[in-house]
Amino acid sequence: MSAAKAATVGTGNGRQAILDSALRNMNERGYHGTSMRDIARDADITVASIYHHFKSKQEILQDIMTRALHDAIAMTRGALLRAGGSPDAQLQALVRAWVMFHTTRQLDALVGATELRSLNEAGRRLVVALRDEQEGLFRDVVERGVEEGAFEVEFPRDAVRGIINMGQSVCTWWRSDGPLRAEELADRYADLALAMVQHRPRRVGAPVS
Amino acid sequence: MSAAKAATVGTGNGRQAILDSALRNMNERGYHGTSMRDIARDADITVASIYHHFKSKQEILQDIMTRALHDAIAMTRGALLRAGGSPDAQLQALVRAWVMFHTTRQLDALVGATELRSLNEAGRRLVVALRDEQEGLFRDVVERGVEEGAFEVEFPRDAVRGIINMGQSVCTWWRSDGPLRAEELADRYADLALAMVQHRPRRVGAPVS
DNA sequence: GTTGACACCGAACGCTCGTTCGGTGACTCT
DNA sequence: AGAGTCACCGAACGAGCGTTCGGTGTCAAC
Numbered sequence A, B: 001m002s003a004a005k006a007a008t009v010g011t012g013n014g015r016q017a018i019l020d021s022a023l024r025n026m027n028e029r030g031y032h033g034t035s036m037r038d039i040a041r042d043a044d045i046t047v048a049s050i051y052h053h054f055k056s057k058q059e060i061l062q063d064i065m066t067r068a069l070h071d072a073i074a075m076t077r078g079a080l081l082r083a084g085g086s087p088d089a090q091l092q093a094l095v096r097a098w099v100m101f102h103t104t105r106q107l108d109a110l111v112g113a114t115e116l117r118s119l120n121e122a123g124r125r126l127v128v129a130l131r132d133e134q135e136g137l138f139r140d141v142v143e144r145g146v147e148e149g150a151f152e153v154e155f156p157r158d159a160v161r162g163i164i165n166m167g168q169s170v171c172t173w174w175r176s177d178g179p180l181r182a183e184e185l186a187d188r189y190a191d192l193a194l195a196m197v198q199h200r201p202r203r204v205g206a207p208v209s
Numbered sequence C: 001g002t003t004g005a006c007a008c009c010g011a012a013c014g015c016t017c018g019t020t021c022g023g024t025g026a027c028t029c030t
Numbered sequence D: 001a002g003a004g005t006c007a008c009c010g011a012a013c014g015a016g017c018g019t020t021c022g023g024t025g026t027c028a029a030c
Helices: A015-033 A036-042 A047-053 A057-082 A087-104 A106-114 A121-148 A156-168 A182-196 B015-033 B036-042 B047-053 B057-082 B087-104 B106-114 B121-147 B156-168 B182-196
Strands: none
Touching (some): A015 A036, A015 A047, A015 A057, A015 A106, A015 B015, A036 A047, A057 A087, A087 A121, A156 B156, A156 B182, A182 B156, A182 B182, B015 B047, B015 B106, B057 B106, B057 B121, B087 B121, B087 B182, B156 B182
16 A cells, blocks of 8 residues: 655655755745645645654744755855955855855745744844844955955945845846856856945056055 | 724725735735734724725735835836936936835835735736836846946846845845935945946046947 | 615634644664 | 654644625715
């Protein structure tokens, strides 16, 4: 009777299949528009079984969002370490990694952008703290660039917010089957970011100050 | 018995009070997280009465979203007409109006950004068409600026998307009681936009090309 | 002084929601 | 052989959902 029991839809087994299913569903109809029965169906599992892995629907959302944010921070931090020491190379690396995250992890990013309000107080605090950490990564690089004279922007904080938001929004419109590959887009947005902080091109040997 | 019947919470009477209440509620918990009973309570009305003004919950959302988009297009179009003929003045005017919309009409913008997925097929088509119209306004200005040599940007379409998205995101973080007044923010973002399209400053008399 | 439009309402319809309960079978350790 | 853990399940709980029905009172028109 246990014929076609093997995982047909779920990507992993158990916990991971639930997370994947929840992510897909919440991406389409949001947290409140997704029922535990929806999640169970797509994960090839019963509703009761979900509660073996998660203590509530809320916990599933928190898991998805904090995991995604941790990964985003890890990706951008890694890119920053691999970049050289110059502020422009660092900003470029950050933006590229940021855009790559929002294309390769589009569903996570979309849910993360939409469902802050669906988190309970504790979850929201955690997520906000992680976002601040992420923003700090960008801010440090831009502020150092301004100090060193590599960038020339009157309001670095606003520029940083603009850069972060514009990269974040990528997850709302980019399509993997669209005309623009993720890497291309990342390069273009990195250039836009450099323009926003008025980076002085390296090749022109104009002396600083 | 009809003592304190006067509108205490609802802003307008009837239809408008319902729209206001729905907007506030959906802003906090989204479309699916908002019940007709929630809307009725905040509008000081009964659930049944809502159905005298709207034929469904879906129609309320569509009304909110299309109305907001129409207003956004009207505001930016008006600003464009009032701006001079130069591409940089026009882009500046567009971005200022765009940011002003996303601060003064923050709740509409937030719901508009979040609830595309909650619209039915017909509503979604309408909204997408209006968004395209809005994007066209920006694209035309930037493309003309490039043609005339006022802007120098390799990928105008991506720059336009970046500009639009960064302005749109304002509604997710700006607070009316925060440190930055809407007008200041609008000015700063207009400058960022000009930097993104590599506008050549007017004051420096560098000859073009 | 009847008519009809209007704005509104209480109560109910069938349905779905998140969560819980009391299991069951497979597997490992001793 | 027995105990314990693990992953899973069917069925049910009370609550809340969007929507509909059959009204009620007010007011202007005729």
